[in-house]
Amino acid sequence: MTVSREAESRDPRTARALGELLRRPRYEVLALPGTADQVLEHVPREVTVTVTVSAHRGLEPTVALSEQLTQAGFTAVPHLAARMVRDGQHLAELVARLDEAGIYEVFVVGGDADPPVGEFSEATQVLGAAGGHRLTGVAAYPEGHPKIGDRELDRALLAKRPMCGYAVTQMCFDAVAVRRWLRHARDIGFDRPVHVGIPGPVDTLRLAKVATRIGVGPSLRYALKQRGSAKLLRPGGYRPDRLLAEVAGAGVAGLHVYTLGDVSATERWRQRTLGHLAHA
Incomplete structure (x- = not known):
C-alpha cells in the first residue's frame, strides 16, 4: 500500500501533514567513508542531515563528516555520545570545533561505549556544555531501552527537558506504540517538540539486524505480522509508507528518517511519495 492510497482514504488534513513532514525531513546517515559523496549527489540542501556516532569508530568521523557537510551548505547535526567524551577539556575542544565550523545544532545521547572512555556516562552530564547557544536534540524510546528501565527513561527525559530543544524517537515500526509514547511523554x-523516527526504504534483512541490535524487535515483529513476512523480507521489501501515514496525524513536529546506509533510496522514496501526494 502506498502513501498516496493511504492519503486518499483519509481526510485532507492527514495528507497535508504527510506533505509537511516529507518536505523538510531529517536524514540520519552513517559516519562512514563515501557517505559525504552520497549526500552531495542525492540530497537537496533543504534536508537536514544528522550524523551518527559509533562506539567502534569514536567521535572524530562524526565531527569531521558534519564539518564537511556544513561547508557544502547542509545543516549538519553531529551526534555527540557522552560515553565517548574523555573529560571536560575534551568536551570544550569539541564545542570550540563546532563553533569554528558554524555547526549550531547537536544531538546528544548517552552512547554505547561500555565502559565509557572517560568521566561521562549520561547525556545529561554533557547537554548543557555541548548545547550552549545551540539547538540540542535528545533521544526518546517508544519501545523502551534494552539496558534501561522505563522509570529511569522517564526520569532522564524530564531531566533533559530544560536543556534540550526537541526529542527524536528511536526507530519504531508500530504507530500505536509511537502514539502511546507521545501521550505518555x-x-x-x-x-x-518530537521528531518521529522511521526507517527508510531498505533491504529488510539488513533492517532486521539493525532492529534487533538496538532493541526494537517487538515492533519489527508487529510489522512482519501486519504486512506478511514473505513480502516484507524480500530484498528491498520494506517501505515506511503505511507507518508514516499512521503517525502523520499524531502531533509530531518532524520526521527523522534512518537511512541505514542507503541515502539514494531514501531520497527517491521521498520524492516519489511527494509526487503521489501532489496528484492525490
Missing part, C-alpha cells in the same frame, strides 16, 4: 510533563 506529554502526561509526565515533557513538552518539547
Whole structure:
C-alpha cells in the first residue's frame, strides 16, 4: 500500500501533514567513508542531515563528516555520545570545533561505549556544555531501552527537558506504540517538540539486524505480522509508507528518517511519495 492510497482514504488534513513532514525531513546517515559523496549527489540542501556516532569508530568521523557537510551548505547535526567524551577539556575542544565550523545544532545521547572512555556516562552530564547557544536534540524510546528501565527513561527525559530543544524517537515500526509514547511523554510533563523516527526504504534483512541490535524487535515483529513476512523480507521489501501515514496525524513536529546506509533510496522514496501526494 502506498502513501498516496493511504492519503486518499483519509481526510485532507492527514495528507497535508504527510506533505509537511516529507518536505523538510531529517536524514540520519552513517559516519562512514563515501557517505559525504552520497549526500552531495542525492540530497537537496533543504534536508537536514544528522550524523551518527559509533562506539567502534569514536567521535572524530562524526565531527569531521558534519564539518564537511556544513561547508557544502547542509545543516549538519553531529551526534555527540557522552560515553565517548574523555573529560571536560575534551568536551570544550569539541564545542570550540563546532563553533569554528558554524555547526549550531547537536544531538546528544548517552552512547554505547561500555565502559565509557572517560568521566561521562549520561547525556545529561554533557547537554548543557555541548548545547550552549545551540539547538540540542535528545533521544526518546517508544519501545523502551534494552539496558534501561522505563522509570529511569522517564526520569532522564524530564531531566533533559530544560536543556534540550526537541526529542527524536528511536526507530519504531508500530504507530500505536509511537502514539502511546507521545501521550505518555506529554502526561509526565515533557513538552518539547518530537521528531518521529522511521526507517527508510531498505533491504529488510539488513533492517532486521539493525532492529534487533538496538532493541526494537517487538515492533519489527508487529510489522512482519501486519504486512506478511514473505513480502516484507524480500530484498528491498520494506517501505515506511503505511507507518508514516499512521503517525502523520499524531502531533509530531518532524520526521527523522534512518537511512541505514542507503541515502539514494531514501531520497527517491521521498520524492516519489511527494509526487503521489501532489496528484492525490
